[in-house]
Amino acid sequence: KQEVTQIPAALSVPEGENLVLNCSFTDSAIYNLQWFRQDPGKGLTSLLLIQSSQREQTSGRLNASLDKSSGRSTLYIAASQPGDSATYLCAVRLSSGSARQLTFGSGTQLTVLP
């Protein structure tokens, strides 16, 4: 059974700092990995999607990497801003099976202090 772990569970940084969020998964036979952002009481906003054949994806100040063989992904946030404060979730989709559902990590709650 796929298990997804995110470290750290919570992170507080001063504004302007670069930071890295970590995601690890136990089954490397994934179809893709997706990073989401969730604001309190809200749904999920997709940030980056990495296909299993890709190594990284970039969008603005965000860069996500994927090392499928070691079961790891990182989300790099450059020049953090208070507006980046949210919970960040990673989720993987297995390559096998027809259900296509995602397995989520427990999230990293990020606070960027002004």
Added chain:
Amino acid sequence: GAVVSQHPSRVICKSGTSVKIECRSLDFQATTMFWYRQFPKQSLMLMATSNEGSKATYEQGVEKDKFLINHASLTLSTLTVTSAHPEDSSFYICSAATPQGSYGYTFGSGTRLTVV
């Protein structure tokens, strides 16, 4: 594009009543939608997979008679919490695969259910 609309965003109901939550794909057809439940400060747990025109597939431990799922069209899936109890209070979120599948999943804005 690929927007999923979920309603209501918040609902408070009395214990013993039923509540219906709607999930619509606004600009694409979704043959499969997923329903998740999220407890405070926890991640999303898949409850069931909703398939258009057929019965939903429920995850182990999820009562199908309590959480009724209907996916009658390619753009609408509904989750009905029947005979709700306070322990059913939670945040419910639906999602659908964006067109062409490989582009990931898009999520609704969630429904905060409080049973009093």
